[in-house]
Amino acid sequence: MIELLTAFLLLLGSLLMLLAALGALRMPDLLTRMHATTKAGALGGGTMVVAVAVFFDDGAVTARALAIVVFIILTAPVAAHLIGRAGYFVGIPLWEGTLKDELKNRYDPETHTLASEDSEASSGSTEKRDHD
Incomplete structure (x- = not known):
């Protein structure tokens, strides 16, 4: 049963990472690309780390996995915000469909x-x- 749950979590994480990569390729400007990669990438990476914790079923591995997930959730949006803000300040053009600036x-x-x-x-x- 553990192997099935681990396989499901790894596949879900891989799918989310694939969506992040597709978002980086398909979105029209820097800000929407940053949004897609941050959301899906953080969730995908976190899901894969949870799969590792479930598979090994050890307190030390679970504690490290929890620390990694918290670190990803806290740092990915901040890094994306800073990169997007720097892009805006250097003059990267916004998508013509942007409603609010x-x-x-x-x-x-x-x-x-x-x-x-x-x-x-x-x-x-x-x-x-x-x-x-």
Whole structure:
């Protein structure tokens, strides 16, 4: 029974990793590629590590597998966010189907500074008062 569960988890992890690879090939821009590879890659890798823990059925292996899964779940989205943000700041174009660009009016490509939402709101209200 353990072998069957291990085989199922390995196949599921492999399928998720395949979906991550297909997402990296098929998605139109950097941000959607990062989304596809992060979600499916983290779940696929985590599922395969869980399969190893189930197969060996040892406390030390299970503890290490749990630590690996937690590490993957915590670091993969952060790394993808930083890579996507760096791509945006270097000027990688967004897909024409992108509906929302939260940083468009806040990022200055000349000085490479990003205005916070608070400063934008306060400067907007100041400008409004100056014009009244």
